[in-house]
Amino acid sequence: MKKLSDLDLKEKTVLVRVDYNVPLKDGKITDDLRIRASIPTISYLREKGANKIILISHLGRPEGHDESLSLAPIAKKLNQLVSNTQFANDVSGPEVKKVCNKMKKGDILLLENLRFYPGEEENSHDFAKSIVKATGANVFVQDGFAVLHRAHASTDAITKLLPSCMGLLVEKEITNLTKVLEKPTQPALLIVGGAKVSDKAPLIEHLSKKFDHIAVGGKIAADGYATDDPKIYVATDFDENAAGEKLDIGPVSTTKISEFIVDAKTIIWNGLLGYAEDPAYATASTITAEMIGEKKDATTIICGGDTTGFVENLMLSHPNLSYSLVSTGGGATLEFLLGKELPGLKALKCSAL
Secondary structure, eight states: OOOGGGSOOTTOEEEEEOOOOOOEETTEESOOHHHHHTHHHHHHHHHTTOSEEEEEOOOSOOSSOOGGGOSHHHHHHHHHHSSSEEEOSSSSSHHHHHHHHHOOTTEEEEOOOGGGSHHHHTTOHHHHHHHHHHHTOSEEEEOOGGGTTSOOTTTTGGGGTSOEEEOHHHHHHHHHHHHHHHSOOSSEEEEEOSSOHHHHHHHHHHHTTTOSEEEEOHHHHHTTOOOOOTTEEEOOOEEEOTTOOEEEEOHHHHHHHHHHHHHOSEEEEESOSBOTTSGGGOHHHHHHHHHHHHOSSSEEEEESHHHHHHHHHHHHHOTTOOOSEEOOOTHHHHHHHTTOOOHHHHHHHHOOO
C-alpha cells in the first residue's frame, strides 16, 4: 500500500476519507478523539502544498436524510481545531462543485454525511464517481481506519478512480497492530473486559496462541467466563452494589492483573473491567489505565470504544499518561487483531492507479 510520502501532493485537490462517526448528545460532540486523530494527515497535506482538501465521512446509521446526523456540527468543531474549514450540505452535484471552485489553497471542505445516500453502502461506482467529479479530486487518501472493515463506496469503489494511499492515522494503526500481532515483545499480555462474551471469546482464543497471559474482567468475568487454559486468568472477586450485582472486579483480581502489567512488554487492553460509567465502579479500570499509561518500556494498545473513551477522558486529568496507540478502530481493530482481511485495506492494495 502506498503512503502519503509516496505521492506528489503539491497543487493537488485531495479527497480524504476520515472517520467522524463521533458520539453526540443533544447535538453536541461528547468525544472528539476521531476528529483530533485526523489532524496530522490534514496538517501534512497542507505542509506538502496540497491545493484543496475535501473530507468525506459518515455519522451514525441514518435512514435517508436525517438532519440530526448531519456533519455540520463536526465541521464547526474541526474549524476550531484547524482553520479555514467549510461545510457543504451535499456530497456531489453543482452546489458542491461551486463551493469547491471557490476554495483557496489549503482550504478544507467537509461534505455531508455519506450515508444519507444509498450509493455509499451499496459500494456504487457511480456514486463514487459523482463525488470525484464534483470535487475535482486528483488523489484519494484513506484515513478512516474504523471503516476499513466495510466495502463501501468511500472505502472500495473510490480507490478504482484515483491514485490512492494510506493517511497517517491508518498507517499508525496498521504499524502498531501489526507489530503486536506478528512479533509481540514478550511477555505479552491481553486484558479483556466488557459485557459481550461473543465479541471477546474469538479474540481470547486467537491471541492465546501468541500471548503469555490473558486477564479477563468486566461483566464477562462476573457472568462466569470459564476456561481450562492456564494462560487465562479470570477475575475471582468483585465489588457489588446493594442488589448484589457484580459491577467491578475486586482488589484481589486487580492486584493480579497489576502484576501482569508490571512484567509485560506488550499489552493490548480491550473492554472495561467494571461498570466504569459510575465512578464507584471504575476503580479497577482506573488503576489499569494508569499503570499501562505509565509504562515506557512496552508497546501498549488501547482498543474498543468504551475503553478508548475512558482512557482519553483520564488523560485529560493525567497528562503524564501515554500509550503507543489509542485505537480509533472499534470493529475494524477487532477484526484486524483476529487476522481478518479488511476490505478497505484490500482495496488500497489492489488499487492499480
